Amino acid sequence: MARNKIALIGSGMIGGTLAHMIGLKDLGDVVLFDIAEGIPQGKGLDIAQSSPVDGFDSRLTGVNDYAGIEGADVCIVTAGVPRKPGMSRDDLLGINLKVMEQVGAGLKKYAPKAFVICITNPLDAMVWALQKFSGLPKSHVVGMAGVLDSSRFRYFLAEEFKVSVEDVTAFVLGGHGDSMVPMIRYSTVAGIPLPDLIKMGWTSKEKLDQIVQRTRDGGAEIVGLLKTGSAFYAPAASAISMAEAYLKDKKRVLPCAAHLSGQYGVKNTYVGVPVVIGAGGVERVIEIDLSKAEQKMFDNSVAAVQGLCEACVNIAPHLAAK
Numbered sequence: 001m002a003r004n005k006i007a008l009i010g011s012g013m014i015g016g017t018l019a020h021m022i023g024l025k026d027l028g029d030v031v032l033f034d035i036a037e038g039i040p041q042g043k044g045l046d047i048a049q050s051s052p053v054d055g056f057d058s059r060l061t062g063v064n065d066y067a068g069i070e071g072a073d074v075c076i077v078t079a080g081v082p083r084k085p086g087m088s089r090d091d092l093l094g095i096n097l098k099v100m101e102q103v104g105a106g107l108k109k110y111a112p113k114a115f116v117i118c119i120t121n122p123l124d125a126m127v128w129a130l131q132k133f134s135g136l137p138k139s140h141v142v143g144m145a146g147v148l149d150s151s152r153f154r155y156f157l158a159e160e161f162k163v164s165v166e167d168v169t170a171f172v173l174g175g176h177g178d179s180m181v182p183m184i185r186y187s188t189v190a191g192i193p194l195p196d197l198i199k200m201g202w203t204s205k206e207k208l209d210q211i212v213q214r215t216r217d218g219g220a221e222i223v224g225l226l227k228t229g230s231a232f233y234a235p236a237a238s239a240i241s242m243a244e245a246y247l248k249d250k251k252r253v254l255p256c257a258a259h260l261s262g263q264y265g266v267k268n269t270y271v272g273v274p275v276v277i278g279a280g281g282v283e284r285v286i287e288i289d290l291s292k293a294e295q296k297m298f299d300n301s302v303a304a305v306q307g308l309c310e311a312c313v314n315i316a317p318h319l320a321a322k
C-alpha cells in the first residue's frame, strides 16, 4: 500500500514541528510548502537526515510550487503570520485572509480530495474563508483550536489536582479567542465531573475560575514569553491527533472548528464543537446539552466569530457569493 501523502502549507515553526512529528510517528510522506525559498527544502532535508537515527522511512521534500502538493491525502495549513506581544489574533485577519485565498486556490487545483486542517489565525474565520476559497467539501475542511485549548485546560487541571494528565478529560467549545468556553460541567478527573470535585473539597470554584481564565489566555501567555511568535509544539501535536484520526479512521471525538448548518442553532459558521473524525472527515457534529449560562457564553462566542467573518466579507466581497 502506498504511503499517505501529507502536505504542510506553511513551513514555519508549526510546519517544521508537524513535519518532524509526522516522521517520528511514521504517518506518511511529507511535502513542506512555503513561499520562502529554501525554508521548506532546508527543514525537509534536516528532518530527513534524522530518519536513520530515529528509524523512520517517511520521505520529506520541500517545495515552493503548489504542484508539489498534488494528490495529498491530508493538508495542514499554517501559512500566514503569527501574532506578537500586544496583538490579538484578530489583528492578523487582513493579512492572513489574503494568504487563505492563495492557499484555497492551490488546494482546489492540486488537492481537491484532501482532508484539510487549518491552523492559521484568527482560526474560525480563516477556516470559514478557506473552505469558501477552496470549494472543498465542508466535511473535509476543519479548523484546529479546540484540541489545543482543551489540552491546555486538561494540563492546568492535572496540575491543580496533582494527577496524571491521562486521567483528566476536558473540552472547550466556541471560537478560538477570548470568548472561548471551557466546559466545567463536562470536564472530569477519573470520570468525576469538576462540580462534584468542588463538593468533595478537592478544589474550589475560585481555583477553577482561575484555571478557566488561564486556559482562555493560554495562547497570549506563550506569546508573552516567546516574544517573537506564538506556540508551536502543542498546536502541532493537536493537529497531528486530528490528521491521525482521519488517516486511521479512528472515529475520534475531538473539539474542532467545524461547519455548522443549523446545529446549536447556528448556520454558515465554523466554530468549535465536538465532532467525530474518521475516514469520512467530519462524520458527525455532536450537539451536547447546554445550560442557559453555557448557551449564553457559546452564543457570545459565535457572535464574535460571525463578526470576524463579516470583516472578511468586507475585505473580500466575493466571499459572500461562495
Ligand SMILES: NC(=O)c1ccc[n+]([C@@H]2O[C@H](COP(=O)([O-])OP(=O)(O)OC[C@H]3O[C@@H](n4cnc5c(N)ncnc54)[C@H](O)[C@@H]3O)[C@@H](O)[C@H]2O)c1
Binding pocket: 009, 010, 011, 012, 013, 014, 015, 033, 034, 035, 036, 039, 078, 079, 080, 081, 082, 083, 092, 096, 099, 102, 118, 119, 120, 121, 122, 123, 144, 145, 148, 176, 229, 230, 231, 232, 235
Ligand atoms: N489555531 C491555533 O490554535 C493556532 C495555534 C498556534 C498558532 N496559530 C497560527 O498559525 C499560524 C502559523 O504559526 P507559526 O508559528 O507556524 O508561524 P511562522 O511565522 O513560524 O510560519 C508561518 C509560515 O507561513 C509562511 N507563509 C506566509 N505567507 C505565505 C503564503 N502566502 N503562502 C505560503 N506560506 C506562507 C511563512 O513564510 C512562514 O514560514 C499563525 O497564523 C498563528 O497565529 C494557530
Ligand SMILES: O=C(O)C[C@H](O)C(=O)O
Binding pocket: 082, 083, 089, 121, 176, 218, 219, 220, 222, 223, 230, 231, 235
Ligand atoms: O495565541 C496565539 O496567537 C496562537 C494560538 O492561537 C494559540 O492559542 O497558541
